[in-house]
Amino acid sequence: MPVERLPGVHTGQSAADVTAEVERGLLLSTVGKAVAWARKNSMWPATFGLACCAIEMMAAGAGDYDLSRWGMEIFRASPRQADLMIVAGRVSQKMGPVLRQIYDQMPEPKWVISMGVCASSGGMFNNYGLIQGVDTIVPVDIYVPGCPPRPEMLMYGILRLHEKVQREARVP
Amino acid sequence: MQAADLAARLRERFPDVLEARGEVTLVVEAAALREALEHLRTEPDLACEALSDLTVTDWPDRDPRFWVAYHLRSREHGHRLRVKVGLPPEPDPPHVPSVTDPFPTANWLEREAFDFFGVVFDGHPDLRRIEMPEDWDGHPLRKSEPLAGVATRYKGAFIPPPDQRGT
Amino acid sequence: MSEPRNELDAAAAIARAIGRVARGFSVTFRQIFRKDATTQYPKEIRPLPPRAHLGRHLLNRHENGLEKCIGCELCAWACPADAIYVQGADNTAEQPVSAGERYAAIYQINYLRCIMCGFCVEACPTRALTLTDNYEMAFESREDAIYEKWQLLEPPLPLGTAPGTQEGK
Numbered sequence: 211m212p213v214e215r216l217p218g219v220h221t222g223q224s225a226a227d228v229t230a231e232v233e234r235g236l237l238l239s240t241v242g243k244a245v246a247w248a249r250k251n252s253m254w255p256a257t258f259g260l261a262c263c264a265i266e267m268m269a270a271g272a273g274d275y276d277l278s279r280w281g282m283e284i285f286r287a288s289p290r291q292a293d294l295m296i297v298a299g300r301v302s303q304k305m306g307p308v309l310r311q312i313y314d315q316m317p318e319p320k321w322v323i324s325m326g327v328c329a330s331s332g333g334m335f336n337n338y339g340l341i342q343g344v345d346t347i348v349p350v351d352i353y354v355p356g357c358p359p360r361p362e363m364l365m366y367g368i369l370r371l372h373e374k375v376q377r378e379a380r381v382p
Numbered sequence: 383m384q385a386a387d388l389a390a391r392l393r394e395r396f397p398d399v400l401e402a403r404g405e406v407t408l409v410v411e412a413a414a415l416r417e418a419l420e421h422l423r424t425e426p427d428l429a430c431e432a433l434s435d436l437t438v439t440d441w442p443d444r445d446p447r448f449w450v451a452y453h454l455r456s457r458e459h460g461h462r463l464r465v466k467v468g469l470p471p472e473p474d475p476p477h478v479p480s481v482t483d484p485f486p487t488a489n490w491l492e493r494e495a496f497d498f499f500g501v502v503f504d505g506h507p508d509l510r511r512i513e514m515p516e517d518w519d520g521h522p523l524r525k526s527e528p529l530a531g532v533a534t535r536y537k538g539a540f541i542p543p544p545d546q547r548g549t
Numbered sequence: 550m551s552e553p554r555n556e557l558d559a560a561a562a563i564a565r566a567i568g569r570v571a572r573g574f575s576v577t578f579r580q581i582f583r584k585d586a587t588t589q590y591p592k593e594i595r596p597l598p599p600r601a602h603l604g605r606h607l608l609n610r611h612e613n614g615l616e617k618c619i620g621c622e623l624c625a626w627a628c629p630a631d632a633i634y635v636q637g638a639d640n641t642a643e644q645p646v647s648a649g650e651r652y653a654a655i656y657q658i659n660y661l662r663c664i665m666c667g668f669c670v671e672a673c674p675t676r677a678l679t680l681t682d683n684y685e686m687a688f689e690s691r692e693d694a695i696y697e698k699w700q701l702l703e704p705p706l707p708l709g710t711a712p713g714t715q716e717g718k
Contacts, residue, residue: 273586273587303515327660336531336544342531343661353661353687353694355663355687356664357663535659536659536695
């Protein structure tokens with residue numbers, strides 16, 4: 211198919227139509243950016259503390275580090291009200307299905323931060339008991355290393371996630 | 383009661399009593415286990431009414447292969463003692479009578495021992511896996527089980543899991 | 550509270566109520582003037598203990614530019630999490646890479662395994678490997694988490710300047 215006939219790319223019509231088309235695209239891309247901005251500034255994490263990393267996650271949410279500066283101080287106990295899952299801690303083989311179910315219950319769009327080496331790859335527990343990386347069961351957006359990561363390290367991961375959300379802004 | 387006194391007291395009835403580093407260990411046969419624990423629990427000057435732990439150790443290439451250890455404590459007299467049962471490698475799985483009747487706390491402890499070592503406790507009301515997934519194959523804390531890790535990935539190389547690595 | 554009998558009583562009751570509310574809210578309003586405890590992370594960095602080693606590794610060099618690492622793999626053996634992969638090679642007389650007989654031809658650290666325990670640093674016979682306090686690491690893929698030798702040889706950026714931190718400033 212020639213380029214002129216591709217729908218939505220170039221209609222081959224008058225200059226005014228092309229201008230209108232471009233304006234529509236520009237407008238919508240701006241809307242997409244605005245939506246991404248809104249999403250990244252009120253990202254509610256689901257409570258998924260599994261081990262020692264959860265202590266650092268709580269510290270990051272508390273007053274000294276204060277995740278509410280990015281509108282994410284509310285760790286939602288219900289996955290249906292959350293759009294970010296911070297997998298904080300090692301995931302045992304038995305916890306895997308539960309984790310996947312929580313993830314499936316979260317509404318779109320949703321993101322996953324794998325916090326700490328145990329969640330990211332199994333860490334030093336390279337054995338039968340743990341899932342060797344939660345990316346084998348859920349898609350992970352950001353891996354945060356550390357054992358456990360400092361609250362700053364988690365916040366840096368969150369900032370990188372914000373950057374990623376903004377970068378991948380598109381018309382919903 | 384001091385450990386030496388306790389050991390002397392136990393030797394009145396049980397033939398195989400060890401005392402080392404202030405700890406008393408009593409070795410009994412699997413068939414005589416329930417009777418022995420009942421005796422330790424009900425005798426007024428022993429009164430070991432609390433089963434604080436139940437563990438298993440696995441010694442491959444030895445007979446007995448499995449040792450089931452019952453850690454007892456007396457709240458009244460403040461002494462502790464350990465009762466051990468040796469189980470031969472055959473038959474597999476090994477069988478040992480359940481002690482859930484005198485000690486209800488043994489319910490979950492025996493389920494855990496069954497889960498990790500495959501020791502079957504005869505007479506247990508609900509012998510299922512407790513910590514590993516229900517559909518797990520094998521008993522992971524046996525020495526014969528593989529550690530089952532994954533290879534660690536590098537750019538252009540892999541480090542094999544610990545149990546598959548040459549020294 | 551009983552029913553007010555006249556207007557004076559009613560006014561007194563209102564004044565009492567306002568007084569009580571003010572006393573209750575005084576706790577709230579006092580907090581406004583207290584100093585903020587929050588560290589505004591990407592803008593200001595909370596000071597770390599002087600010998601904090603909770604971040605990235607650094608492969609050091611001698612003053613003459615030669616690498617200190619002699620490719621002995623002791624760090625890889627000491628690692629409890631198999632996070633280090635080293636492959637040594639022999640130095641040539643013309644172009645030595647390290648000060649010893651051998652050098653690390655491949656040196657990789659998988660930061661999705663590394664737990665920053667510092668055993669590798671203790672094991673290192675030449676003080677080639679040290680841990681820094683640069684904790685600003687986050688990866689979008691497993692590939693990015695594997696640091697190669699050239700990345701480990703670079704001294705880490707000062708805290709608060711890593712890519713992504715401008716997002717929170």
